Amino acid sequence: MITYLAKLTGWLGQHMFYIVLSGLLLGFLIPLPDSPPLRIAAVGAFAYMTFVTALGTSLKEFLLVLKKPVIPLWILVLIHVITPLIAYIIGLFLFSGDHYSQLGYLVATSTPIGVTSVIWTAIAGGSVTIALVAVTLDTLIVPVMLPFFFKIVIGQTLQIDYIQMMVQLLAMITLPSMAGMLLHDYGKKDVLPGSLKILGNFLAKIAFFIVIFINAAIVGPDISWDLSTLKIVLVTMFLVAAGYFLGYLGSFVFKTRSKEITLAMIYCVGLRNASFGVVLALTFFPHAVAVPVTMTILYQQPFAAIIPYFFRHKVHDNY
DSSP states (O other): OHHHHHHHHHHHHHOHHHHHHHHHHHHHHSOOOOOHHHHHHHHHHHHHHHHHHHTTSOHHHHHHHHHSOHHHHHHHHIIIIIHHHHHHHHHHHHSTTOHHHHHHHHHHHHSOBOTHHHHHHHHHTOOHHHHHHHHHHHHHHHHHHHHHHHHHHHSOOOOOOHHHHHHHHIIIIIHHHHHHHHHHHHSOTTOSOHHHHHHHHHHHHHHHHHHHHHHHHHHGGGOOOSGGGHHHHHHHHHHHHHHHHHHHHHGGGOTTOOHHHHHHHHHHHHOBOHHHHHHHHHHHSOGGGHHHHHHHHHHHHHHHHHHHHHHTOOOOOOO
């Protein structure tokens, strides 16, 4: 039984795209009303994934990067300055007169780093330490940066419950990451039997499916599947791909550039907190603004699953 489970876990680790695709399709086919229990389930599943990922990460390395956060800070410049500028130009030329779509793309590209960037960085074999530091720093600056951004761009002040967002990020990323890294550095080696490790990695993949499914099931009803959205679908696909590519290009700035650094930058720049963006758009703007933001969910995870194949990089199974 354990041998079979190990083979299945290894196969899933090499074919994460199928987990993503099945989670999205099932979520869109089975829409669910947003509710606190559903959110708690998503947070719990994500916290477990983060913990399993952090088991392969050193706390000492995390603190070293945090002391000299040049790469994470460059990532924040790319996602909060360059990417919104690209979205603004695209909206100006391709959606002239359609102010809701223009604003939707600005909202989509101004949201924080998606927490799944840490998971995908681990899966692809990138530097989880850099991804964790980038997410941590972004969590600290977003409460100041985002209201200022919208005040400058559209002249509107947004009253957002950042305390709730930071509590969720604390539960999903910070606490399980610290627990996993502490166990990595100070726990007894091979404290867990092999069968339990296999089961833990398998459950992490189930948790990943649950997270994808819940998010798709919640936002699915907000997507209007008709011909009028075709242009937005295609432009969004290009914009999401451009985000990943920008992370790749941005890695060339560093002389110490490696495959690990490049993958971390690709995922941190390319993956955004789309769920937060949808809530932001629906709360403060007309629903039409949320359409481009919602469409990003269609592409972010599938593109993330494809990227390792471009690098011909063996997918890691420390997750």
